[in-house]
Amino acid sequence: MQKEYTVTVYTEDRIGITNRITIIFTRRGINITSLTTAETEIPGVYKFIITVMSTREKLDKVVGQIERLIEIHRAFVHEEEEVVYQELALYKISTKALHTGDIERLIRENNARILTITADYFVIEKTGHQEELTAFIKQLEPYGLIEYSKSGRVAIVKWSRRFHEHLKELQQAESIKQKAESIH
Amino acid sequence: MQQKDVLQMKPEIADKQLTAKPVITGSEAVIRSLIEEGVDTIFGYPGGAIMPIYDALYDFQDQVRHILVRHEQGATHAAQGYARSSGRVGVAFATSGPGATNLVTGLADAYMDSTPMVCVTGQVAASLLGTDAFQETDVIGITMPITKWNIQVTRAEDIPAAMAKAFYIARSGRPGPVLVDITKNAQFGEFEYSYKKCEYIRSYRPVPELNQEAITAAAALINSAKKPFILCGHGVLLSGAEKELIALAEKAQIPVGSTLLGLSAVPVDHPMYVGLLGMHGNYGPNMLTGEADVVIAVGMRFDDRVTGDVESYVPNAKVIHIEIDAAEINKIIKADVAVHADAKQALAALLPQVNQADHTAWLQEFRDADKKEYDKVQQAELYPTEGELKMAEVIRLISEKTNREAVLVTDVGQHQMVASRYYRFKNPNTNITSGGMGTMGFSLPAAMGAKTGTPEKEVVAIIGDGCFQMTLQELGTIHQSQIGVKIVILNNNFLGMVRQWQQLFFDKRYSSTEMVNPDFVQIAKGFYIPGQKVTARENISAAIDEMLAHKGAYLLEVVVEKEDNVFPMVPAGAPVSSIRLE
Numbered sequence: 097m098q099k100e101y102t103v104t105v106y107t108e109d110r111i112g113i114t115n116r117i118t119i120i121f122t123r124r125g126i127n128i129t130s131l132t133t134a135e136t137e138i139p140g141v142y143k144f145i146i147t148v149m150s151t152r153e154k155l156d157k158v159v160g161q162i163e164r165l166i167e168i169h170r171a172f173v174h175e176e177e178e179v180v181y182q183e184l185a186l187y188k189i190s191t192k193a194l195h196t197g198d199i200e201r202l203i204r205e206n207n208a209r210i211l212t213i214t215a216d217y218f219v220i221e222k223t224g225h226q227e228e229l230t231a232f233i234k235q236l237e238p239y240g241l242i243e244y245s246k247s248g249r250v251a252i253v254k255w256s257r258r259f260h261e262h263l264k265e266l267q268q269a270e271s272i273k274q275k276a277e278s279i280h
Numbered sequence: 281m282q283q284k285d286v287l288q289m290k291p292e293i294a295d296k297q298l299t300a301k302p303v304i305t306g307s308e309a310v311i312r313s314l315i316e317e318g319v320d321t322i323f324g325y326p327g328g329a330i331m332p333i334y335d336a337l338y339d340f341q342d343q344v345r346h347i348l349v350r351h352e353q354g355a356t357h358a359a360q361g362y363a364r365s366s367g368r369v370g371v372a373f374a375t376s377g378p379g380a381t382n383l384v385t386g387l388a389d390a391y392m393d394s395t396p397m398v399c400v401t402g403q404v405a406a407s408l409l410g411t412d413a414f415q416e417t418d419v420i421g422i423t424m425p426i427t428k429w430n431i432q433v434t435r436a437e438d439i440p441a442a443m444a445k446a447f448y449i450a451r452s453g454r455p456g457p458v459l460v461d462i463t464k465n466a467q468f469g470e471f472e473y474s475y476k477k478c479e480y481i482r483s484y485r486p487v488p489e490l491n492q493e494a495i496t497a498a499a500a501l502i503n504s505a506k507k508p509f510i511l512c513g514h515g516v517l518l519s520g521a522e523k524e525l526i527a528l529a530e531k532a533q534i535p536v537g538s539t540l541l542g543l544s545a546v547p548v549d550h551p552m553y554v555g556l557l558g559m560h561g562n563y564g565p566n567m568l569t570g571e572a573d574v575v576i577a578v579g580m581r582f583d584d585r586v587t588g589d590v591e592s593y594v595p596n597a598k599v600i601h602i603e604i605d606a607a608e609i610n611k612i613i614k615a616d617v618a619v620h621a622d623a624k625q626a627l628a629a630l631l632p633q634v635n636q637a638d639h640t641a642w643l644q645e646f647r648d649a650d651k652k653e654y655d656k657v658q659q660a661e662l663y664p665t666e667g668e669l670k671m672a673e674v675i676r677l678i679s680e681k682t683n684r685e686a687v688l689v690t691d692v693g694q695h696q697m698v699a700s701r702y703y704r705f706k707n708p709n710t711n712i713t714s715g716g717m718g719t720m721g722f723s724l725p726a727a728m729g730a731k732t733g734t735p736e737k738e739v740v741a742i743i744g745d746g747c748f749q750m751t752l753q754e755l756g757t758i759h760q761s762q763i764g765v766k767i768v769i770l771n772n773n774f775l776g777m778v779r780q781w782q783q784l785f786f787d788k789r790y791s792s793t794e795m796v797n798p799d800f801v802q803i804a805k806g807f808y809i810p811g812q813k814v815t816a817r818e819n820i821s822a823a824i825d826e827m828l829a830h831k832g833a834y835l836l837e838v839v840v841e842k843e844d845n846v847f848p849m850v851p852a853g854a855p856v857s858s859i860r861l862e
Contacts, residue, residue, distance in 0.1 A: 108483050111432075112420065119425050160607035166429045166449055169483045266482050 098149050100129075102174045102181065102251050103159065105144040106136070106263065108167040117144060117168075120161050126150045130183075130248035138260075138267050141169065145181075145251050169263065174253055181251035185229040185244065186211070187220040193239035194218065206232055217242055301472035306436030307336035309473050310400060310462065313443035315343055316475045319371050321362060321732050322346045323355040327375025328415055330402025332467035334373075347732065347761045350753035352379050354725035356386020356457075357751070360395045361729030364712045365687050365737070369450050370397040370729060376404055377415030380461070381422065385719055387457045388426040392716025393541060394514060396455035398446045405465040406434040419461050428456030436469030440476070448478035453486025454605040455518060487604065487622050490629055494619045498576070498600045499633035501617060505574035507642045508534045509565075509597070511557060511586075514541035514715075515579015515604060515623045522708050524627035525578060526550065531631065533639040535646050537565035539580050541715040544705035548684075554646040558586040559850045560697035563657075564649030566848070566856040571645070572597045579603065579623040582612035583716065584853075592855040602626045656861045657847050662702065668841040669817055671698040671770050677824050678740060678768065679703045686738040687712060687730050689765075691723035691747035694776035697846045699742045710737075721750025727765045728758055738766070738828070745771040745797050755807035758833045766827050767811075767835040769800055772842050780845045804835035811835030 107113050114133065121128055130147045148155070155173045162171040191213065193199055203210065208222035222232055226246075233244055304312070310333050314322070322344055326334040337346055349355045352374040359370025374383050380401040390397045404413040420432050429449045433442045439462065446458040502508055516525050522545045529536050529552040536546050537557045546553045555562030557569070566588075569575070575597040580586070587593040590612060601608075601615035602623055609618045619626045661672035675698055678686070684706040690696040690713040705711055712730055714722035727741035748769050758765060775793040782790050804811040811834055814823045820838065827834045850859045 112424070115421065116424055123425065157607070157611055160609075160611070164605065164607045166481060166484045270482060 098151055100147060100149055100176065101152070101155055102176075102179050102249065103144075103146040103148060103155065103171065104174065104251065104253060105146065105162055105171040106169040106259075107142045107144065108169070109135070109140050109142055110167050113142070113167055114144075116165050117146075117162055120158055121146075121148065124154060124158060126154065126158065132248035132250055136263070138263050141263060141267075145249050147249050170259060172253070174251070178255070179251040179253055181225070181249050182223050183226055183229060183247055183249050184221065184223045185232070185246040187222070187232070187236055187241060188217050188243040189220065189236060190240045190242060191216055191218055197239060199239055202235055206235070208232065301474045303470050304473045305332065305336065305467065306439045306462065306469045306471070307332040307467040308339075309436065309439040309471075310443065310467070311336050311340050311344065312473065313440055313475060314371060315340065316477070317443070317447045318368065319344060322371045322373055323349050323358040323362070323729065324373025325349055325352050325355060325375070325379060326373075327379045327402065329376035329404055329464050330373060330379070330400075330467075332464065333400065333402065333462070345732075346373075347728075347757060349725065350756045351751065352382035353385050353721070354751055354754045354757065356383050356390065356397065356399065357719075357722050357725035358729030358732070358754075358757075359397045359399075360386060360390050360393075360722075361689060361712055361726030362733035363396050363729075364726075365709060365730035365739070366733030367709065368396075368733065369447055370395070370733075372397065372399045373401075374399065375402045375415065376419070377417045379415075380417055380419035383459070384422060384426065385717075387423055387459065389714050389717040389719045389722065390457035391426045391428065393714065394455050394518060395457065396450040397457040398443075398450050399457065399459045401459060401461045402467070403432065403461045403463045406463040407465070409434075409463070419459065423459050426457075427459050430459040430461065432461040432463070433466050434463045436466045437471040439466060440473065441478070444476060444478040445481065448481070449484070453484075454515075487625075488606070488620045490621045490625050491619070492629070494617055494621075495626065495629045496633060497617045498602075498619055499630055501574050501598050501600055502532055502534075502576065502630075503635045503637075506639075507568075507572045508532065508574040508576065508639070509569065509572035510534050510536040511575060511577040511580055512536050512538045512542040512545050513578060513580025514539065515602075516542055516545040517708055518579065519604070519623040519625075521578070521624035521627050522546065524624055524631065526552070528627055528631055528634060532634050532637045533643065534576070535565075535639075535643055537561070537569075539583070539586055539715075540700055540713060541711075542580065543700060543711040544708055547706050548704040549706075552643075554643075555650070556701060558583075558856075559588070559852070560701065560846050560848065562650070562701070563653035563848050563859060563861060564646040566850060566859040567649055568645055569593070570595055570855075570857045574598050574600065576600045577602065577613075578627065581605075581608045584612075587612065588850045588854050588856040588858070592857070653848065653861065661698075664817075669815070669820060669838060670844060671695055671840050672702050673817075674768070674770060674820060674824075674838050674840070675699050675702040675742070677821055678742075681824050681828055682738055682740065686710065686740045687734060689713070689723050689727035689730055689739060689741045691741075691743045692718045692720045693744045693747065693778075694772070694780065694844070694846050695742055695744045695770040697777075698770075720747045723747060724751050724767065725754045725757075727767070728754060728761075728763045731763050731765045732761075735764075739764075740766045740768060742768050742770065744776060745769055745773060745795060745800075746775045748800070749797075752803065755804060755809055759807045759809055762832065764832045767804075767809075767833065768827075769835065769837045770840050771797065771800065771837055772840050772844065773797055774842060776844070777846070779843070783843070783845070785851070800837040801835065809833045809835055811837065813837040813839065815839040
């Protein structure tokens with residue numbers, strides 16, 4: 097059955113790696129609904145967090161084919177309950193709205209905050225799950241929402257400790273090797 | 281020609297003699313890297329963006345032989361043939377743009393058939409990348425899904441490390457093609473050269489650690505089996521596990537069926553060998569796959585041409601899948617015991633844990649099926665006494681007259697299936713064919729590569745009339761480089777396999793499959809390659825003798841029955857047990 101999954105991929109830092117990963121989804125006709133990538137706490141290792149609607153069976157195969165790529169450390173499929181995740185959204189609203197209605201209450205109740213205020217507009221930031229962020233749009237619409245922008249998912253995997261230790265070991269081995277080589 | 285001494289030939293840098301590392305161009309570094317990796321042959325075609333590399337090559341002609349092909353596709357197939365026959369990495373050169381895009385078919389073919397190959401392409405200068413410069417194409421983007429790895433190098437000093445990585449990746453683990461795209465400025469650039477072979481990439485584990493528990497579980501399954509069956513794939517040849525596989529089969533009396541690319545791993549006359557699996561394979565191994573209770577799949581990926589309908593495949597069997605590529609395990613067929621390992625290591629570990637067994641009755645079932653196939657199909661194919669010549673009898677004669685020791689390079693279609701069915705392979709790596717991709721036009725260039733890689737062996741290309749016309753320009757290469765391949769065209773003046781399907785599944789509506797062919801012998805003559813055409817049964821034996829006795833390349837055109845069909849046959853997508861004998 098199709099449902100939402102989070103795929104995490106740990107990669108080397110290399111031009112084109114995004115393309116290498118995404119074409120594997122493309123080949124099986126899987127639509128990527130969000131993709132976030134950034135360097136991990138280990139220098140030179142990047143983490144991709146990809147959300148897709150698909151089936152577990154299909155994704156297990158996709159992940160196998162991603163792991164086959166030379167510059168991939170590991171790739172995993174996670175069910176919803178295996179990850180803690182957040183998304184971040186920004187909402188741009190006309191400054192005039194500050195004088196109408198009770199926007200202050202809305203911001204407080206939604207755990208949102210104001211990032212900046214100019215003469216023309218102000219920007220609200222909110223983190224949460226997709227449903228919460230889009231629900232907030234509805235609440236803001238009466239105040240004249242000018243623009244809305246949302247990030248992809250960032251996720252922490254509940255059982256990820258072992259793999260991160262493995263990565264750190266790799267990193268240590270690498271730096272010891274480099275030191276040894278620089279001595280020679 | 282003397283080996284180029286950089287310091288002598290470049291007086292302007294002679295004062296740098298005191299430094300340990302010579303200063304050379306990126307182009308020269310490409311050639312020196314190849315020599316470091318043991319490359320003795322390059323198949324290629326020059327052009328604007330790769331000219332500096334060809335210029336560097338000029339000084340190393342005593343160490344590396346360059347074979348000038350007639351089309352870049354030919355270079356890739358030749359490199360594939362070279363690799364498959366010799367076990368070494370095949371190398372192809374091409375220029376940017378159309379030169380690079382012409383490599384695509386061969387790269388895809390090598391990727392599907394796990395063939396170690398390194399392709400070097402020239403590229404426009406780094407400053408022009410992305411500007412639609414003359415003969416610029418995004419070959420990295422194009423070949424990303426059909427290479428094991430690819431890289432674009434834009435600085436001369438990055439060339440040695442890229443080449444070292446390319447060879448390491450191409451040949452290690454499950455082998456595959458690698459493409460190195462080198463911009464023109466990197467070819468011209470000078471730097472202090474040194475070379476270090478690559479033996480480790482931290483994100484890449486080519487050979488998994490053997491899991492002893494999986495071996496024990498596999499041994500237990502085999503020991504409990506009443507009807508075990510080995511499926512021998514290409515991985516057996518790639519890991520050099522032929523002896524281990526045969527030892528296992530002998531010890532536990534396990535019949536062995538082979539995939540198309542697994543052919544030649546086990547001699548055809550070995551008592552445990554029961555034939556070819558799949559669509560046009562033998563009757564026994566297809567029928568009895570359904571009866572097996574334990575299937576031991578070694579170095580194979582359950583291609584749809586092997587499994588037919590996946591749902592009804594191996595209905596009664598526990599599956600042991602020995603496979604080096606984790607992505608292949610559970611991809612098509614769920615493994616009850618997955619042995620993620622190199623085939624040779626896994627089989628060697630398995631052997632002492634497997635008990636001797638006697639499966640005489642089970643083996644007899646295969647022999648009974650063989651008899652049925654022989655009576656219904658093979659006898660008439662192999663020993664016809666009247667009518668037009670048949671492909672199978674030609675293959676039988678070639679098999680006999682080459683003492684079963686030739687490297688057989690087949691193209692794609694009916695002749696491929698017939699050759700694979702009837703050539704009686706004796707030695708490993710003597711079957712070279714385009715399996716996964718089914719690339720028509722593969723055979724002629726692949727045969728020339730195979731002959732170059734293993735010149736001591738007789739190399740016979742078996743080609744259909746349609747396939748031949750896809751790459752026949754390589755006759756020019758064969759003549760120029762004096763490559764002694766024997767070329768046999770089995771000519772039915774049809775795209776025979778498509779015609780067979782039209783006959784069986786499209787109401788004999790022969791849409792665009794009949795061919796009006798040229799005079800093949802005259803074409804060969806035009807390339808200064810001798811040959812003859814045979815149409816009558818009484819002449820075929822002597823013609824094959826003449827071909828084999830001829831020193832150098834020779835073309836034999838054999839006109840065969842026009843509307844012959846290859847049987848047995850499993851219709852596409854049908855269960856393998858529905859294999860038809862007629």
